[in-house]
Amino acid sequence: MTALLGANSPLRRVAIFGGTHGNELSGVLLVKHWEEDAAEVQRTGLQVKPFIANPRAVQKGSRYIDCDLNRVFDPAHLGKETLEDLPYEVVRAQEIHLLFGPKGSKDAYDVILDLHNTTANMGCTLILESSKNDLLIQMFHYIKNSLAPLPCFVYLIDHPSLKYATTRSVAKHPVGVEVGPQPQGVLRADILDQMRRIVQHALDFIQCFNEGKEFPACSLEVYQVMEKIDYPRKENGEIAAVIHPRLQPSLLRGSRLEAAEPRGPRVSHVGWEDHSI
Amino acid sequence: MTALLGANSPLRRVAIFGGTHGNELSGVLLVKHWEEDAAEVQRTGLQVKPFIANPRAVQKGSRYIDCDLNRVFDPAHLGKETLEDLPYEVVRAQEIHLLFGPKGSKDAYDVILDLHNTTANMGCTLILESSKNDLLIQMFHYIKNSLAPLPCFVYLIDHPSLKYATTRSVAKHPVGVEVGPQPQGVLRADILDQMRRIVQHALDFIQCFNEGKEFPACSLEVYQVMEKIDYPRKENGEIAAVIHPRLQPSLLRGSRLEAAEPRGPRVSHVGWEDHSI
Numbered sequence: 001m002t003a004l005l006g007a008n009s010p011l012r013r014v015a016i017f018g019g020t021h022g023n024e025l026s027g028v029l030l031v032k033h034w035e036e037d038a039a040e041v042q043r044t045g046l047q048v049k050p051f052i053a054n055p056r057a058v059q060k061g062s063r064y065i066d067c068d069l070n071r072v073f074d075p076a077h078l079g080k081e082t083l084e085d086l087p088y089e090v091v092r093a094q095e096i097h098l099l100f101g102p103k104g105s106k107d108a109y110d111v112i113l114d115l116h117n118t119t120a121n122m123g124c125t126l127i128l129e130s131s132k133n134d135l136l137i138q139m140f141h142y143i144k145n146s147l148a149p150l151p152c153f154v155y156l157i158d159h160p161s162l163k164y165a166t167t168r169s170v171a172k173h174p175v176g177v178e179v180g181p182q183p184q185g186v187l188r189a190d191i192l193d194q195m196r197r198i199v200q201h202a203l204d205f206i207q208c209f210n211e212g213k214e215f216p217a218c219s220l221e222v223y224q225v226m227e228k229i230d231y232p233r234k235e236n237g238e239i240a241a242v243i244h245p246r247l248q249p250s251l252l253r254g255s256r257l258e259a260a261e262p263r264g265p266r267v268s269h270v271g272w273e274d275h276s277i
Numbered sequence: 278m279t280a281l282l283g284a285n286s287p288l289r290r291v292a293i294f295g296g297t298h299g300n301e302l303s304g305v306l307l308v309k310h311w312e313e314d315a316a317e318v319q320r321t322g323l324q325v326k327p328f329i330a331n332p333r334a335v336q337k338g339s340r341y342i343d344c345d346l347n348r349v350f351d352p353a354h355l356g357k358e359t360l361e362d363l364p365y366e367v368v369r370a371q372e373i374h375l376l377f378g379p380k381g382s383k384d385a386y387d388v389i390l391d392l393h394n395t396t397a398n399m400g401c402t403l404i405l406e407s408s409k410n411d412l413l414i415q416m417f418h419y420i421k422n423s424l425a426p427l428p429c430f431v432y433l434i435d436h437p438s439l440k441y442a443t444t445r446s447v448a449k450h451p452v453g454v455e456v457g458p459q460p461q462g463v464l465r466a467d468i469l470d471q472m473r474r475i476v477q478h479a480l481d482f483i484q485c486f487n488e489g490k491e492f493p494a495c496s497l498e499v500y501q502v503m504e505k506i507d508y509p510r511k512e513n514g515e516i517a518a519v520i521h522p523r524l525q526p527s528l529l530r531g532s533r534l535e536a537a538e539p540r541g542p543r544v545s546h547v548g549w550e551d552h553s554i
Binding site: 181184189190192238239242243244 | 466
């Protein structure tokens with residue numbers, strides 16, 4: 001995937017979302033920290049807003065209250081009358097849509113960095129929602145180089161029903177940040193540090209971009225879901241197998257070995273570990 | 278801790294509880310498997326009952342529905358009138374009390390093996406609720422020897438308010454089995470295998486005991502909570518620190534190094550990781 005820089009106007013408003021899923025704690029802790037002390041995320045000429053996306057789920061320590069906030073930013077949900085008895089996350093999505101959008105309008109925030117954790121061994125992963133977004137391809141390239149030798153993967157979601165419904169999709173340039181493995185409801189310092197560094201590098205890139213720094217054309221290796229492989233199941237639908245212990249820690253590592261393929265490596269996401277984004 | 282065998286009558290009824298906490302999946306999967314095919318847990322002269330303790334929490338994939346099932350087996354909860362509007366787990370506790378108890382009576386099950394997981398790095402841990410239970414000290418000694426060279430720790434809970442309220446406390450001989458680290462809601466084959474081996478060895482011990490095998494006096498190294506150390510907190514009570522990455526995987530390992538102390542090694546349990554039992 002190659003990119004020139006496609007956006008010409010500076011990026012002025014950036015939001016950092018933690019707690020889109022209330023039990024993914026790295027982003028929750030970082031956002032709460034930056035709400036109290038923003039020094040680390042301030043950049044000249046940039047308005048940066050740390051924001052807890054689903055405060056009730058954070059309070060409860062669960063992924064969500066009524067339904068997944070990261071799936072309801074589609075027109076059908078955003079357009080629902082508030083007179084109806086709506087799920088909490090749909091009401092919250094409408095609030096976020098007004099605060100950081102309206103989605104698809106010129107008034108929308110330029111960038112949303114949406115911070116997630118996963119129990120899956122995905123390491124540092126950046127999620128790209130469009131292969132046409134030259135600005136984000138450059139940003140991700142910059143972050144990868146800045147993190148090296150720590151690996152950083154790029155996961156391209158181009159399935160319309162998923163990418164257009166995410167919380168971050170309110171912004172002109174939606175950035176998903178997924179760091180693992182970390183159990184839900186638990187904080188690990190190494191995972192926290194990696195996420196923190198990703199956010200720093202993203203903001204540094206935006207500052208450089210706004211200052212007119214030139215970014216030469218670059219290419220980016222991306223991962224895509226090629227196939228979903230379900231578990232063997234019993235007649236009643238219950239799972240009848242677990243991942244073999246030799247495969248458990250290396251599902252993604254195995255994929256990396258195929259990175260020489262011209263179309264990029266394969267990732268077979270399996271369903272039992274919570275890798276939802 | 279030393280023990281002779283204190284129980285003279287054979288142990289005839291053993292229950293294996295999975296899903297006392299609905300999101301601790303190793304026990305859930307094993308118990309469901311043994312409910313369908315009990316061959317692995319059958320022993321001559323022994324009635325073995327695999328049992329899902331909190332089926333609604335298992336269905337929901339959460340620790341519990343209304344309150345922690347593993348804290349309500351005290352007389353106050355077990356004696357509540359069912360006419361009241363009781364939490365689900367209190368009703369369930371009363372059912373379990375009738376099915377496997379009554380607690381403290383001669384009709385109670387002989388042994389309950391209660392299967393738990395934790396995100397903490399506790400490895401294979403057996404939980405003992407009384408330092409006077411010679412039978413269980415012998416059983417744990419047998420399991421430790423059978424698992425070797427895989428380490429197996431014994432955690433002695435002798436705090437009255439905790440030990441008398443656990444689900445397994447319905448049995449004459451309550452055995453807690455805690456295996457980690459594993460995220461809640463996730464299955465790892467290595468953890469599953471370790472838990473499965475512990476149950477096998479426990480049943481083997483009971484069979485040997487019933488057959489009159491002699492067990493010489495033995496001693497057992499046990500871990501106890503010496504001190505609970507809270508996190509540094511902000512004024513609003515929120516946690517303001519995480520475990521240092523160099524300490525994260527070795528909190529228990531560090532304790533093991535002190536095993537030469539006559540009173541056994543210290544364990545400082547810290548609060549953020551979910552090590553609840």
